[in-house]
Amino acid sequence: MARNVGVLISGRGSNLQALIDARDRGELGGVIAVVISNVETAAGLDRARRAGIPTVVRDHRGRTREDYDDELVTVLRERGVELVCLAGFMRLLSPVFIRAFPGRILNVHPALLPAFPGLDAQEQAFEHGVKVSGATVHLVDEGLDSGPIVAQEAVPVRSDDTAESLTARILEAEHRIYPRAVRLLLEGRCRVEGRRVVVEGE
Ligand code: GAR
Secondary structure, eight states: OOOEEEEEESSOOHHHHHHHHHHHTTOSSSEEEEEEESSTTOHHHHHHHHTTOOEEEOOOTTSOHHHHHHHHHHHHHHTTOOEEEESSOOSOOOHHHHHHSTTOEEEEESSOTTSSOSSOHHHHHHHHTOSEEEEEEEEOOSSSSOSOEEEEEEEEOOTTOOHHHHHHHHHHHHHHHHHHHHHHHHTTOEEEETTEEEETTO
């Protein structure tokens, strides 16, 4: 059975590309059935088109959050999506959306959560002076970057780093852990126990 994944983006789409590359290597464990963007000019849309993936653009402006999210849910259901991946989708999801895909929404965040949730996480970490930061893939709940953690990778913060060089190192880690986390979910190898995600066979 095809395991359909829907990817939501707002911009560059390098994490989407990492998922596409894993798919092409036969390592994703599923099919990217649709890429949805809230921004018509998102570069990630071209990545999807080049990879032969259907794209949908839905502008959120002038709509209530619930009305907009309800439409996204409809599009995803029409495509038979079972797992939703947020990949630089710069919008908070309403409970309408989250309850439509319980335990089946993943997000990638550029910090070691629960440190530095929210926007500009790499800059927050750099300014704070941490010696280690990294990337997190987590299940999405109704809080801000607060859901159970599926995968993390730490990266060092070096003395000669800038916020930009740290951001680039974290992004490489995102690209490694996101496809792996998607595969774990699609293969049904994750069990959520309270806040903990227990991975079978790990
Ligand atoms: C990534 O670094 C992702 O972790 C971050 O946006 C970037 C998107 O890049 N997401 C967040 O900060 C969400 N809070 P991409 O479009 O190249 O994948």
